[in-house]
Amino acid sequence: MRKDFLFATWSGGGAVPPVLSIARALRERGHGVRVLADRSLHEEVAAAGVEAIAWTTAPQGDAADPAKDVIKDFEARTPLGALARLRDRIVCGPAADYARDTLAELRARPADVLVAEHMLLGALTGGEATGIPVASLVTTLYPFPTPGAPPPGLGLAPASGALGRLRDRALARLAVKPWGKGLPALNAARAAHGLPPVASVVEAFDRVDRLLVLSPRALDHPGRRFPAHLRHVGPRLDDPAWAGKPELPELPEGDAPLVLVGLSSSFMNQRTQLQRIAEALGTLPVRGLLTTGPAVDPATIHAPGNVLVTAAVPHGVALRHAAVTITHAGHGTAVKSLAAGVPLVCVPLGRDQTEVARHVELAGAGITVSRNSSPRTIARAVGRVLHEPSYRREARRLAAEIAAETATDRAVAELEALTERNEGASGT
Numbered sequence: 001m002r003k004d005f006l007f008a009t010w011s012g013g014g015a016v017p018p019v020l021s022i023a024r025a026l027r028e029r030g031h032g033v034r035v036l037a038d039r040s041l042h043e044e045v046a047a048a049g050v051e052a053i054a055w056t057t058a059p060q061g062d063a064a065d066p067a068k069d070v071i072k073d074f075e076a077r078t079p080l081g082a083l084a085r086l087r088d089r090i091v092c093g094p095a096a097d098y099a100r101d102t103l104a105e106l107r108a109r110p111a112d113v114l115v116a117e118h119m120l121l122g123a124l125t126g127g128e129a130t131g132i133p134v135a136s137l138v139t140t141l142y143p144f145p146t147p148g149a150p151p152p153g154l155g156l157a158p159a160s161g162a163l164g165r166l167r168d169r170a171l172a173r174l175a176v177k178p179w180g181k182g183l184p185a186l187n188a189a190r191a192a193h194g195l196p197p198v199a200s201v202v203e204a205f206d207r208v209d210r211l212l213v214l215s216p217r218a219l220d221h222p223g224r225r226f227p228a229h230l231r232h233v234g235p236r237l238d239d240p241a242w243a244g245k246p247e248l249p250e251l252p253e254g255d256a257p258l259v260l261v262g263l264s265s266s267f268m269n270q271r272t273q274l275q276r277i278a279e280a281l282g283t284l285p286v287r288g289l290l291t292t293g294p295a296v297d298p299a300t301i302h303a304p305g306n307v308l309v310t311a312a313v314p315h316g317v318a319l320r321h322a323a324v325t326i327t328h329a330g331h332g333t334a335v336k337s338l339a340a341g342v343p344l345v346c347v348p349l350g351r352d353q354t355e356v357a358r359h360v361e362l363a364g365a366g367i368t369v370s371r372n373s374s375p376r377t378i379a380r381a382v383g384r385v386l387h388e389p390s391y392r393r394e395a396r397r398l399a400a401e402i403a404a405e406t407a408t409d410r411a412v413a414e415l416e417a418l419t420e421r422n423e424g425a426s427g428t
Helices: 013-028 039-047 079-091 095-108 121-130 161-192 201-205 271-281 331-339 353-362 375-387 389-405 410-426
Strands: 004-008 032-037 051-054 113-117 134-138 210-213 230-232 258-262 287-291 307-310 322-327 344-346 366-368
Touching: 004 013, 004 095, 013 032, 013 039, 013 113, 013 134, 013 331, 013 410, 032 039, 032 095, 039 051, 079 161, 095 113, 095 121, 095 161, 113 121, 113 410, 121 134, 121 161, 121 201, 134 410, 161 201, 210 410, 258 271, 271 287, 271 307, 271 375, 322 331, 322 375, 331 344, 331 353, 331 389, 344 353, 344 375, 353 366, 366 375, 366 389
Parallel strands: 004 032, 004 113, 032 051, 113 134, 134 210, 210 230, 258 287, 258 322, 287 307, 322 344, 344 366
Antiparallel strands: none
């Protein structure tokens, strides 16, 4: 039976394609789907075959353009500074605006389920106020502390023994403390729509009917325990519309191993890292395919003859031929590589990337180097991953796990089940 879904997302770089992948899948099953999104995303929303609706009072940004980016976390000097920008400019600061826009759309055109990218607490608040089922989409590893694992964001390995558990409890308190400054704005948004206050911002992230994590369970800590309403539904492996046609460009000549390079699709001041990677590949007996993404002009990267530089290539196609991926460890690129059985050299630039890179290392499927690494250090890391078979073996192990997890579309099944719950509640 046809149902109506309202999605809510924002110009959050790699978080956008997984959200639109689910929207497309629901539309292909005959449901009505529309997406509240920044105007900069409307072309990509339309490419998914669903209706785009602009925010009216909530922020409008473009993560690929540093002048139009709302957060501008590339200007932050510390990880805490970057988190504060996310909190104050997307999650909590404009929560009332996101809630107002979401409610206005739901009142004008009711939906059976609201589905929001998990950082849009304002949109989730609007959905909660209407009483319809609400689902939150986490497009990376679950980013909040839970029992059985170190607090996320610090790139820690699991602890053991009483001292290790004490470490995790202490660090978990510190990890959530910065969110406290956003609580007044969030509770003001809730009060404006007749909702009770929450005791913490982190608590608000859990006020949903379903919390769907679009990440492989096998990539997270095996002993980690999650909330009852959380489901790991597997990653979305679609390439974004802006990546172009599903075909490879003409690669450098020869049959040397292919190294795929992809840093962030949003602006993270990454041109220096791309240049160093190009220089590193020039010293190795490999072929390089370096994709700059929409935030960096390919013409600004000076590459040796064995490296092709281009704005975009569908990574799903390129990974069929790749031996190694060099990435910022953004969740999308990292997981697509692992799903293809391709090991990684991770160069984290910020955000969730240090945590993703650490999990790749713990799984034995890659190694991490600093964002300030020299071309020589990067080349050494690529050579190590190329020539030590354990990295490819572990990447292929994860590929098998991901294939099993994505054999059925669990995200769509969970969202369709929420519509059935709504029917039961309304007596229809």
